[in-house]
Amino acid sequence: MNFHSSKLFILNSVFCILFLFCLSSCGRPAYRSEAWWPEPPEAEVTLLEEANTVHLAVRSPYKILDLKNGTDLREGPFLASTNVTLDQGQLTLGGVGLGTDGVRVVPNVDGSLELEGTSYRGEIYLVKGPKGGLRAVEKLDVESYVLGVLGSEMPNHWEPEALKAQAVAVRTFALYLKNNGVNISSLHLAYKGTKKETPDLKRIVIQTRGVVMLYKGSLFPAYFHSTCGGHTEDANLVFGKDAIPPLRGVKCDYCKDSRYYQWRREISKQELEKNLRKAYPSLKDIWEVKPLDRGPGNHVSKVEIRYAAGTYRMNANEFRLLVGPNHLLSTAFEIADRGKTVKFYGNGWGHGVGLCQYGAGTMAKDGFTWQQILNKYYPSVEFVKIYK
Ligand SMILES: [Zn+2]
Numbered sequence: 001m002n003f004h005s006s007k008l009f010i011l012n013s014v015f016c017i018l019f020l021f022c023l024s025s026c027g028r029p030a031y032r033s034e035a036w037w038p039e040p041p042e043a044e045v046t047l048l049e050e051a052n053t054v055h056l057a058v059r060s061p062y063k064i065l066d067l068k069n070g071t072d073l074r075e076g077p078f079l080a081s082t083n084v085t086l087d088q089g090q091l092t093l094g095g096v097g098l099g100t101d102g103v104r105v106v107p108n109v110d111g112s113l114e115l116e117g118t119s120y121r122g123e124i125y126l127v128k129g130p131k132g133g134l135r136a137v138e139k140l141d142v143e144s145y146v147l148g149v150l151g152s153e154m155p156n157h158w159e160p161e162a163l164k165a166q167a168v169a170v171r172t173f174a175l176y177l178k179n180n181g182v183n184i185s186s187l188h189l190a191y192k193g194t195k196k197e198t199p200d201l202k203r204i205v206i207q208t209r210g211v212v213m214l215y216k217g218s219l220f221p222a223y224f225h226s227t228c229g230g231h232t233e234d235a236n237l238v239f240g241k242d243a244i245p246p247l248r249g250v251k252c253d254y255c256k257d258s259r260y261y262q263w264r265r266e267i268s269k270q271e272l273e274k275n276l277r278k279a280y281p282s283l284k285d286i287w288e289v290k291p292l293d294r295g296p297g298n299h300v301s302k303v304e305i306r307y308a309a310g311t312y313r314m315n316a317n318e319f320r321l322l323v324g325p326n327h328l329l330s331t332a333f334e335i336a337d338r339g340k341t342v343k344f345y346g347n348g349w350g351h352g353v354g355l356c357q358y359g360a361g362t363m364a365k366d367g368f369t370w371q372q373i374l375n376k377y378y379p380s381v382e383f384v385k386i387y388k
Contacts, residue, residue, distance in 0.1 A: 030211075030371060030383065031211050031371075031382075031383035031384055031385050032382075032383075032384055032385070033384070033385045033386075034384050034385070034386055035386070035387065035388075036386035036387060037386065037387040038387065038388070039141075039387055039388065040141040040142045040143045040209075040210070040387055041141070041142055041175070041178065041387070042122075042139055042140065042141060042142070043139070043140055043141070043142045043145040043174055043178060043184060044137055044138070044139055044178070044183060044184060045137065045138045045139075045140070045145060045183075045184045045185065045191065046135065046136070046137055046183050046184065046185040047115055047120070047124070047136040047137065047138055048115070048116070048134065048135065048136040049129060049133070049135055049185075050129050050131050050132075050133030050134070050135070051133055051134040051135075051136070052085065052086075052133065052134070053083050053084065053085045053134070054083075054084050054115060054116060054126065054134055054136055055081050055082070055083060055084075055114075055115070055116055055117065056079065056081070056082055056083075056084050056093075056105065056113075056114070056115060056124075056126070057079055057080060057081040057082065057113075057114040058078055058079040058105065058107050058112055058113055058114070059078055059107075059109070059112040059113075059114065059119075060078060060107050060108045060109035060112035061075070061076070061077050061078065061107075061108040061109075062075065062076065062078070062079055062105065062106060062107045062108060062112075062113075063075045063105075063106045064093070064098070064103050064104070064105050064106075065103060065104045065106060066098075066099075066100045066102070066103060066104075067100065067102035067103055067104055067125065067127065068100060068102065073098050073099070073100070073103060074093065074098070081114070081117075082094040083095070084126055084134065085134070086101070086128060086132070086133070086134055089101055089128060089132070091103060091126060091128075091134075101127065101128040102125065102126070102127040102128065103125070103126050103127075104123055104124075104125050105123060105124045105125075105126065106123050107123070110122070110144075111194050115136055115138075115193075118192055118193045118195060119193050119194045119195065120138050120140070120193040120194065121138075121140045121141075121144045121148070121193070121194060122138055122139050122140025122141065122144065123138070123139050123140075124136055124137070124138050124139075125137045125138075125139065137183075138193075142171065142174055142175060142178070143171075143205060143209060143210075145174060145184075145191070146167055146170050146171045146174065146205055147197055147201060147202060147205045148191050148192065148193055148194060148195075148196065148197065149170045149174070149189045149190065149191050150163065150166060150167050150170060150196075150201050150204065150205060151195075151196025151197060151198065151201050152189075152190040152191055152192050152195075152196045153166060153170065153189065153190050153224070153357075154166045154357055156196065156198050156200065156201055158361050158364070159361060159364030159365055160200075160204060160364070161363075161364040161368065161369055161370045161373065162357075162360045162361045162363070162364035162370075162373065163201065163204045164204055164207060164208050164370035165355065165360050165364070165370040165373040165374050166224070166355070166357065166360065167204055167205050167208045168208050168211050168212065168213060168222075168370065168374060168383070169213070169222040169224050169354070169355050169374070169378075170189060170222075171208070171210075171211070171212050172212040172213045172219055172220070172222040173188070173189065173221055173222045173223070173224075174189065175212060175219050175386075176219040176220055176221050176222070177221075179219055208370070209385075209388075210385045210386055210387040210388060211383055211384070211385045211386075212383075212384060212385075212386055213246070213374060213378055213381040213382070213383060213384075214381060214382055214383075214384050215244055215245070215246050215378075215380060215381050215382075220244060220246060220247070221235075221241075221247075222246075222354055222355070222378060223235065223247065223351065223353040223354035223355075224350075224353075224354045224355035224356075224357060224377075225348070225349065225350025225351050225352055225353065225354065225355070225356065225357065226258070226260055226348070226349040226350045226356075226357050226358060227255045227258040227260040227261055227330075227348045227349045227350065227356060227357070227358045227359075228252045228255055228297060228347075228348050228350075228352050228356035228359065229255065229260075229261055229262070229297075229298070229330065229332050229346075229347025229348025229352070230251070230252060230253075230255075230261075230297075230298070230347060230348075231249060231250070231251050231252060231296060231297040231298060232249045232250050232252055232297050232352055232353065232354065232355075232356055232377060233249050233295050233296070233297035233299045233332075233351065233352035233353050234247070234248050234249045234295045234296055234297070234353075235247035235248070235353045235354075236248075237293070237295035237299065237301040238295070238299060238301070238316075238317055238331070238351050238352065238353050239317070239351075239353070240315075245379055245380040246354075246378035246379055246380055246381050247353060247354060247378070248296070248379075249295065249296045249297045249352075249353075250376060250377060250379065252356050252359045252377075254356070254358070254359035254360075254361075254362035254363050254366075255348070255356050255358035255359040255362065257358070257362060258348075258349070258358035260329055260330075260348060260349035260358075261347065261348065261358075262345075262346070262347055263329050263346045263347075263349075264343065264344065264345055264346070265327060265328060265329075265343070265344045265346070266338070266341050266342070266343045266344075267323065267327070267328075267341060267342055267344065268340055268341045268342075269286040269340055269341065269342060270340075272286055272289065272323060272342065273285075273286050273307075275322050275323050275324065276305065276319070276322050276323070278322060279318070279322055280305075280312055280314075282309065283305065283307055283312060284307060284308055284309065285307055285308035285309075286305060286306070286307045287306045287307060287308070288304075288305075288306040288337060289303060289304070289305055289306075289335055289337070289342050290303065290304040290305075290306070290335070291303055291304075291316070291331075291333065291334070291335055292304055292313070297332060297352050298332045298347065299316065299330065299331040299332045299351075299352045300316045300331050300332070300333070301315070301316055301331075302314065302315060302316055303315075303316050303319040316331040317331060317351060319331070328344060328346070329346055329348065329349040329350075330346050330347065330348040330349055330350060330351070330352060331351070331352070332346055332347040332348050332352060333345060333346035333347075334346075354377060354378060355373075355374070355377040355378070356377060359376075359377070360373045360377070363376070371383060
């Protein structure tokens with residue numbers, strides 16, 4: 001080995017040691033990349049279903065195009081709040097017929113559209129719905145949608161790492177729905193257009209741009225909820241879907257500070273009956289309410305209602321939604337019969353599946369990264385950036 005090659009050998013060895021040092025001390029890379037799309041794909045968000053009238057405004061130059069053939073039906077420097085209705089199956093704008101049952105509203109400036117007083121990005125499609133009412137659908141890039149949802153689903157002053165975890169969960173959920181042909185609506189994720197956007201939240205979304213969670217190479221419904229109450233729940237028990245390891249439930253010691261960790265509600269049998277009869281009209285004179293089949297997170301999967309003329313067994317989540325999701329905060333409850341009333345002793349707020357938001361908030365305060373938070377609540381996932 002001459003002097004030159006021995007110098008090269010030493011240099012190579014130094015690089016090698018540095019590389020190995022970095023592998024052991026820098027940890028795993030934050031995520032890997034796969035090019036699923038060249039840029040953020042479009043999300044379709046149903047804003048209104050079967051409405052009689054909607055109020056539309058555009059705070060920039062705009063065009064209204066016929067959805068069938070792209071014909072320019074209206075244009076102007078701006079549109080003051082104007083009623084859109086359906087008259088004999090045809091759309092009218094400010095009482096003037098547009099000669100079609102579907103239009104595309106295209107603003108010149110992103111975010112200048114307003115529907116029912118709320119600002120939206122992208123474009124809005126107004127069409128005749130299947131039952132003859134008006135349907136409003138927003139089409140926007142998925143990153144803008146994640147930004148809108150983020151501020152609606154988690155307080156914007158929470159720790160950045162908790163917000164990043166939330167952003168990745170929202171993106172994963174939204175793209176899972178899109179890839180499965182499901183129309184995204186307020187039933188899935190809370191969303192108020194640009195209302196909850198802030199510059200800080202924008203930065204959080206940009207820092208995780210395109211990153212999703214994959215399980216065995218696929219997107220999955222990355223459910224989340226406010227407070228699990230000590231253990232997250234198995235998705236199979238709550239939604240009846242095939243359980244995959246990221247959604248089977250994990251122990252959570254991080255949401256004890258949530259004011260929803262433990263709660264009590266006393267509800268009269270008369271009020272329960274009134275609410276349950278919306279879906280079960282024959283239900284009358286409730287005798288007893290009994291929780292059945294608990295999952296690992298202590299959430300019940302069924303509720304048995306014994307009443308004068310028989311017994312109903314209903315899905316516990318359906319029971320909770322009928323009674324009122326903000327009244328009966330979760331399905332992790334014990335019941336005490338008090339004669340004319342039923343007392344619920346519960347834990348947590350929400351369905352209990354996936355990310356526990358209060359848990360994520362505490363983990364972020366304790367110094368955990370968004371990857372560590374998501375790895376805890378969705379075991380066995382990998383982080384992949386699927387567009388630039
Ligand atoms: Zn929790």
